[in-house]
Amino acid sequence: KPLRPIVISTWDAGIAANRRAWEILGKGGRALDAVEAGVMVTEAEQNCCVGLGANPDRDGIVTLDACIMDEQGNCGSVGALERIKHPISVARRVMEKTPHVMLVGEGAQRFAVAEGFALEPQKLSADAERTYREWLKKSEYKPVINIENKGHGPFAPNRFDNGEWNHDTIGMIAMDASGNLSGSCTTSGMGFKMRGRLGDSPIIGAGLFVDNEVGAATATGMGEEVIRVCGTHLVVEFMRQGLSPEAACKKAVERIVKKNPARAKANQVGFIAINKQGQYGGYCLQEGFSYAVCYADDKNFLVKGKHYF
Numbered sequence: 028k029p030l031r032p033i034v035i036s037t038w039d040a041g042i043a044a045n046r047r048a049w050e051i052l053g054k055g056g057r058a059l060d061a062v063e064a065g066v067m068v069t070e071a072e073q074n075c076c077v078g079l080g081a082n083p084d085r086d087g088i089v090t091l092d093a094c095i096m097d098e099q100g101n102c103g104s105v106g107a108l109e110r111i112k113h114p115i116s117v118a119r120r121v122m123e124k125t126p127h128v129m130l131v132g133e134g135a136q137r138f139a140v141a142e143g144f145a146l147e148p149q150k151l152s153a154d155a156e157r158t159y160r161e162w163l164k165k166s167e168y169k170p171v172i173n174i175e176n177k178g179h180g181p182f183a184p185n186r187f188d189n190g191e192w193n194h195d196t197i198g199m200i201a202m203d204a205s206g207n208l209s210g211s212c213t214t215s216g217m218g219f220k221m222r223g224r225l226g227d228s229p230i231i232g233a234g235l236f237v238d239n240e241v242g243a244a245t246a247t248g249m250g251e252e253v254i255r256v257c258g259t260h261l262v263v264e265f266m267r268q269g270l271s272p273e274a275a276c277k278k279a280v281e282r283i284v285k286k287n288p289a290r291a292k293a294n295q296v297g298f299i300a301i302n303k304q305g306q307y308g309g310y311c312l313q314e315g316f317s318y319a320v321c322y323a324d325d326k327n328f329l330v331k332g333k334h335y336f
């Protein structure tokens with residue numbers, strides 16, 4: 028029996044985000060509203076991995092990326108947005124109120140302010156302040172090649188010293204009672220990224236893709252790996268060819284590995300997907316990725332992503 032409505036989202040923070048999304052979906056609300064409201068919960072949390080409380084770039088500034096896509100293929104995105112609490116809502120305004128898909132940096136912030144979003148103080152959360160100071164101790168600005176060999180990916184400490192994978196993103200995809208799909212993705216990006224760096228999360232087809240005929244997918248992990256293969260577009264196209272959500276995510280992960288096995292081995296990427304039949308699935312490079320699945324008042328649980336390595 029098809030699961031409908033359904034909402035799934037990345038990592039453990041997905042549980043709280045799903046709960047909020049379900050308040051809308053469970054009442055017959057629109058998937059687009061659900062995926063926006065859902066990830067706003069995560070964006071609003073201080074000392075979390077997403078939003079203004081998250082880790083800054085190397086210059087100590089939090090820069091946020093987000094995108095959103097609806098059942099008609101409309102989409103909006105913001106990149107490198109500073110001092111705005113809810114980048115996902117700004118992305119939605121870009122979609123609904125401008126002729127464009129993507130606004131970045133100062134222009135995105137100016138648009139947000141013109142739309143009535145408050146300019147928040149430029150201040151790190153207590154957690155981020157502590158982590159940043161710690162990071163500054165060890166990490167100088169070295170050419171990429173010098174830090175590449177730490178097993179941390181090209182430039183970000185993708186993995187903590189305790190072996191856990193760092194994550195700074197929530198991606199959410201949903202199908203509503205009418206059978207329409209939408210998705211959202213929001214992030215502070217990789218912690219301690221170079222200033223100006225954009226990852227996959229604000230890029231339609233990389234961090235998020237929705238095709239209402241087929242399904243939807245979102246990604247997390249090392250954005251550069253996802254961008255190189257147009258990750259979520261690839262997942263949706265594999266579903267179009269008849270693969271289940273899990274098999275489609277797996278095949279996209281395998282594509283990443285095939286391109287550069289050594290690089291893939293040093294990084295984490297996770298994809299999650301749903302299809303029009305209300306099936307869901309996920310797949311990742313490394314053990315340690317989980318996603319949250321919700322399809323009823325009393326069904327909101329974490330699933331461990333199957334992994335390649």
Ligand code: SD4
Nearest residue numbers: 194195196216226248250
């Ligand atoms: C990025 N994909 O900026 C994001 C980071 C992420 O869990 O997903 N972290 O590359």
